[in-house]
Amino acid sequence: MAKIILVNPPIPGKNPSLRIPCLGLGYLAAALRQAGLDPRIIDSPALGLDHGAAARQIAGLKPDMVGITATTPLSDSAYRLAKALRPHTRWLILGGAHPSAVGRRIFAQCPELDYGFRGEAEESFPAFAKTLLDGKPGPLPPGIISAERDSPPASIADPEKLPFPAWDLMPMGRYRHPVFPGERLATLLSSRGCPYQCIFCDKSVCGSKYRPRSPESVLAEIAALNSKHGATAFMFYDDLFSSDRARVIELCRLIISRGLKIRWKCECRANTVDDELLAWMKQAGCVQIAFGIETAHQRGLDWLRKGLKVEQVQEAVAKTKKAGIKVLGYLMLGIPGEDYDEELQTVEFAIALGLDYAQFASLSPFPGTPLYDLAQEKGWYREGPGPAPEEYGDTRPLLITDYWTAERLRRIMSQAYRRFYFRPGYLLKTALRPSGFLDLARSGLRLLGWLFAQLRA
Ligand code: B12
Ligand code: SF4
DSSP: OOOEEEEEOOOOSSOOSOBOOOHHHHHHHHHHHHTTOOEEEEEHHHHTOOHHHHHHHHHHTOOSEEEEEOOGGGHHHHHHHHHHHGGGOSEEEEESHHHHHHTTHHHHHOTTOSEEEOBOOTTTHHHHHHHHHTTOOOSOOTTEEOSSOOOOOBOOSOGGGSOOOOGGGSOGGGOBOTTSTTSOEEEEOSEEOOOOOOTTOOOTTTOSOOEEOOHHHHHHHHHHHHHHHOOOEEEEOOTTTTSSHHHHHHHHHHHHHHTOOOEEEEEEOGGGOOHHHHHHHHHTTEEEEEEEEEOSOHHHHHHTTOOOOHHHHHHHHHHHHHTTOEEEEEEEEOOTTOOHHHHHHHHHHHHHHTOSEEEEEEOOOOTTSHHHHHHHHHTOEEEEOOSSTTOOSSOEEEEOOSSSOHHHHHHHHHHHHHHHHSOHHHHHHHHHSTTHHHHHHHHHHHHHHHHHHHHHO
16 A cells, blocks of 8 residues: 655754644544555654654655645754655655645745645545545645645634544654653644634634534543553643633543543633633643733733733633642743833743743744734844744744844843743742652753853854
């Protein structure tokens, strides 16, 4: 049978602290299999493969088709791999957030590609892949782009109808996350899509329509991951996990009544949690919630079109902590209209909220976002290495204004991390937690390494 290899490209440069399953490839592989094809997944970051090793391994499999996935920070890495694999496969296709956002521009950047895919691929790609493998490419279905033809992103009407991701094709023993040290990890999407309009968010793949799955289907997926793959730690990566509170409460009720001993984390908007919901989540094993807090300033939140009030953030964090669930805050620095002192106030705000973890990022104009269009219009768009420890890839978009120069961004970023993580109170609290000392040593050393690199730069 024809061989299809789906590839998550290597992450060049920084060694990320997380190894997260590539759900998009898992979903796509399951759909290809359902269509009678025989896909394999090579998850290069999880397997620790660099470009040479990944290319050798894939070429050695003598693939008929190679499908590579790429976000924008990993697009250069994906192109590099595509160029290396060109002589070794008949069909070379790129999907994921990057082609979904930039469309046909991928062919100018990488003429070696045969096709690209925009949007959710499970429904339209498998039949098209069959026609390619049969040597008779049919009409191009929704989502498929070529150097000559664009297409709007394809969309799945009802994610409930999709087969579960092909976990058996993924290196399940290799994934890890600092919140769940030593545990088998799986990720889930219990819904897709989000109607909010945050200026920095790229919704080119999953779109603006919220499409929930039923609690029963999500529970069946958790139970299968637990019994067949030994997963005890779960991370929900929905854009809008908690917006339908009745659905989440029902899922929690099902997890509890099934007696599943699992721990999980999710991402929530601050305007969607309340005491009752949080109590259910805690009882069902939720150990961490991540909130997009972004900034301490209402003016900044409004500029980002976040649709949130500072008070809602304060309330959500306080309620989550009261429920006994840890809080991770995502914060953005380098917002136009906010100056250095105001960004320092954002760092103090993160401390005052009592966040357990904070992830600072520089505001980035990813293609596919309203911020990208604005950055192009104002001449703010640059590309370069990300100025924070978790920002990797060679071509990360940066927002460089007259005020937010690359040097100023680098300074505020390293000051934010130093201030938040190297406080005596924080160090002591972390060291006193069970397994906290190990966590602290691991993440502290990584952060220290990064901070030294900043000082040397
Ligand atoms: C989970 C997640 C992560 C995880 C893991 C990523 C992974 N390996 O999957 C972690 C935490 C590591 C992460 C990190 C980052 N992420 Co992230 N992440 C997500 C999130 C929330 C879900 C990903 C997902 O599972 N999507 C659902 C599946 C169904 O979609 P998919 O993966 O794109 O795959 C579908 C299609 O694209 C297509 N497809 C994909 N590959 C292929 C290949 C072929 C051949 C074909 C035909 C089709 C195809 O079919 C799939 C099935 O429908 C998305 C938001 C979102 N809703 O997608 C952001 C998102 C992908 N992340 C984003 C960003 C910006 C980042 C970071 C840069 C943030 C940072 N800290 O700096 C880093 C960089 C990551 C990287 N490796 O490049 C952006 C990407 C924007 C862009 N244009 O690149 C997104 C879209 C968030 C947003 N809304 O703006 N992320
Ligand atoms: S950042 Fe979150 S809430 Fe805002 S549009 Fe994107 S997915 Fe929706």
